[in-house]
Amino acid sequence: MRFYSICTIWATIVVATATDSNSDTTFIFNGDGCEQNHLFQTRYRPQIQQLASDVQRIIDHVMSVNESGRTYRQLAEFVDRFGSRLTGTKNLEDSIDYMIDLLRQEGHDNVHGESVQVPRWTRGNEWARMIKPREKKLNILGLGYSEGTNGQTIEAPIVVVRNFTELEQKSRLIPGKIVVYNFHYESYGKQAIYRHSGASRAAEFGAVAAMIRSLTPFSIDSPHTGMQTYDVNVTRIPAISITAEDADLFQRFSDRNEEVIVQIYSENRNEKEQGISRNTVSDIRGEQYPDEIVLVSGHIDSWDVGQGALDDGAGSFISWRALSVIKQLGLRPKRTMRSILWTGEEFGLIGVFDYVKKHQNELKNYVLAMESDIGTFTPKGITFSGRNSTSQCTLWEILQLMHPINATTLTISTEGSDVQAFYENGVPISSLDTANDKYFYFHHTQGDTMTVEQSDDLDKCQALWTSVSYALAMLDDRLPR
Amino acid sequence: MRFYSICTIWATIVVATATDSNSDTTFIFNGDGCEQNHLFQTRYRPQIQQLASDVQRIIDHVMSVNESGRTYRQLAEFVDRFGSRLTGTKNLEDSIDYMIDLLRQEGHDNVHGESVQVPRWTRGNEWARMIKPREKKLNILGLGYSEGTNGQTIEAPIVVVRNFTELEQKSRLIPGKIVVYNFHYESYGKQAIYRHSGASRAAEFGAVAAMIRSLTPFSIDSPHTGMQTYDVNVTRIPAISITAEDADLFQRFSDRNEEVIVQIYSENRNEKEQGISRNTVSDIRGEQYPDEIVLVSGHIDSWDVGQGALDDGAGSFISWRALSVIKQLGLRPKRTMRSILWTGEEFGLIGVFDYVKKHQNELKNYVLAMESDIGTFTPKGITFSGRNSTSQCTLWEILQLMHPINATTLTISTEGSDVQAFYENGVPISSLDTANDKYFYFHHTQGDTMTVEQSDDLDKCQALWTSVSYALAMLDDRLPR
Known part of the structure; x- marks a missing residue:
């Protein structure tokens, strides 16, 4: 009964937001116990330290004069062109076609849409x-x-x-x-x-x-x-x-x-007749462990108001662009980094349910299912559902590399929206965590437009999201469950 | 060229808001020089000290369990009944009829409407x-x-x-x-x-x-x-x-x-044909100096959006209710306290211009023209246009009695909206000064409703407005110009 969604409340399940979590299950992890964690100290920590220069490159690149603002500009071009993208509409499918073309242009591997039957309201x-x-x-x-x-x-x-x-x-x-x-x-x-x-x-x-x-x-x-x-x-x-x-x-x-x-x-x-939509999948294929997957995601559908820039254009864009940044830098992750732009989220997490069902047998290979769907305001860090202390220490250590953008906070929480379905299937999940105190001012309104988005915050979210997903895809030892 | 309006920008005169005033002309008065001001020390200060118990009664009364929330409730009944009140509409005139009846019920003296020709857009x-x-x-x-x-x-x-x-x-x-x-x-x-x-x-x-x-x-x-x-x-x-x-x-x-x-x-x-509206006037006749007038005011007209609760229902209501509170307490001011609910403000300060023109010969008798038209958020104090140091010290001393509601700040400023026309005719003016940082979020929108108003803040504004106007109407010596 931990089902949770920012954008959608499904069935009569009791839900909780990031601000009203049960304090028994949600807490800020401050590295306690990591000094004594032998596995972490001997295996994971040295590997993370070796990744420090790559992570610094990612941050420097995303925040550089030439690159800064790119996520904002690409998102603006997308949402200005399509506006809102309601599930079941041709407009959403056109926007998915656009994304498939764009992901191919960006050099992602395995770019494709996976069909999902969706309701039409x-x-x-x-x-x-x-x-x-x-x-x-x-x-x-x-x-x-x-x-x-x-x-x-x-x-x-x-x-x-x-x-x-x-x-x-x-x-x-x-x-x-x-x-x-x-x-x-x-x-x-x-x-x-x-x-x-x-x-x-x-x-x-x-x-x-x-x-x-x-x-x-x-x-x-x-x-x-x-x-x-x-x-x-x-x-x-x-x-x-x-x-x-x-x-x-x-x-x-x-x-x-x-x-x-x-x-x-x-x-x-x-409407009586259902429609067909698609989850949009793309990869950077892992060099050493191609079957192991670090997933970054957001949902591409939106309500039929505003531009769906906040919910969840921005979350989608920092996710697929994490892969693009890695490509741009010529980095080659050991594991597969996968981006998925979910469809049908607002109508009940339809895309993710379909995906989890169809890919049930592969879920054991998913290292972490990451999702951004609570806005891309000034990032604080990430949330993480895993209870394994070595995995907590590992993510905490990775986040300490985020000092240059002041986004070092690891919050242990089982919250997620689309990725909750992964959690229910045993896959650890993670959400972007931001200073999102105005998120619900705009959520599902005509005011959900690019005017809400700040280019500098998007860059910081991009740097964080890229760094964490890349680091997890690079460790010799997979993040323990 | 000091013409200023919160609600209306008239002609091409350059204006400034409370937050972007010229610091050469706007400053917080902190009582400097008052110790050395012989006239203030010997005449005004002792009188203000004698008024302290009356002012405390006013504050205690307005904030008391039985009275608190009354301004909010009366304002809500008014704006819920009439909604927005555009100049030139029957709805505005109906709301003025309602106010004239209400002011009579409240026991105000000299209750009447003064006709004004208004445009009809x-x-x-x-x-x-x-x-x-x-x-x-x-x-x-x-x-x-x-x-x-x-x-x-x-x-x-x-x-x-x-x-x-x-x-x-x-x-x-x-x-x-x-x-x-x-x-x-x-x-x-x-x-x-x-x-x-x-x-x-x-x-x-x-x-x-x-x-x-x-x-x-x-x-x-x-x-x-x-x-x-x-x-x-x-x-x-x-x-x-x-x-x-x-x-x-x-x-x-x-x-x-x-x-x-x-x-x-x-x-x-x-529309080709003009309409007729009214400034709504009521008094508490002064016992000793009935011809000397302390004016409190707001404008009753609004834009045709929202409820005109913020702009300027609330300002109007704390103004006329200042007189009602004095009546309720059985206090008898020496000077006349006058409440005016201006009409046609949003269409170019039409009511006030008409009034100032028709009452030109009496303006020498106006002690201070007070207006609330920047919202009734948490009050900070008042602004005051007068340059006479004795009058500044006097108002500052009166505001020190506002410690119980933490609204003691006197800002020297020539800003006002409707009352600017008085200033141009030599009458000192004063505005309510509040923590109004969200005023322009709602100003002239469908969001200008009672939802913006906070009952407790309205009570504090009411206490402040009543106290200052009453104190000025009670001094033996008129506030010097």
């Missing part, structure tokens, strides 16, 4: 407005997999609840009404359940639609979309994200016992 | 989209006084400029094009000229429309409206605010020499 015309006690247009975004209103306009009074307990307390008021969830936001992980399951829970009590406060600590009238799912056997009522401001407004009217009537119109629908 | 349907190199809806807001597109859709390539110098350098490219201003935002005051005059300057070179980057340091795809004016004799082309994100996108396309074509449709128009 389409956002049609949608609007909502308050008509009583006064007219007000509501700035909304239908949630993923939400049904529409079947060509009708739903008009109903609202019932505002702060949580599921209040939903049950007000259950007799709910039939025929629109339930508004106005939870108190503490963290993405803690309140995501309202977005994910709010519509189903309201439908159980006879609601005709659910409007859910956007999952964010900060808003400028900003609706946030995201995935929801319907429970089996409930009436599939429209599930709509409203802004924090409108949720607050409804709460105040409710507190004053003023009736609020809302109209909703939505052409959103789940 | 109406926002009709408006939209814009990029159609090349790909389709993208642009999130826009037409600027005040902007003309529309006369029932047509304008379709033209864009020319991106960072400043007026680049506009001139690219002048030969501009005929028939849409000029995009993508200035580097340093402060509201420094870059407001692009919003204010960008369309006229572009029209001089033959542009068919101007799209101006929103005036903000931070955006979640947030367009900001605001006033602009046309120069005499230029073609009145549409003037449209675009988001920071879209301005950045256009800049990147421009830097790559990629042609961008945009469509604009707008039914915005300046």
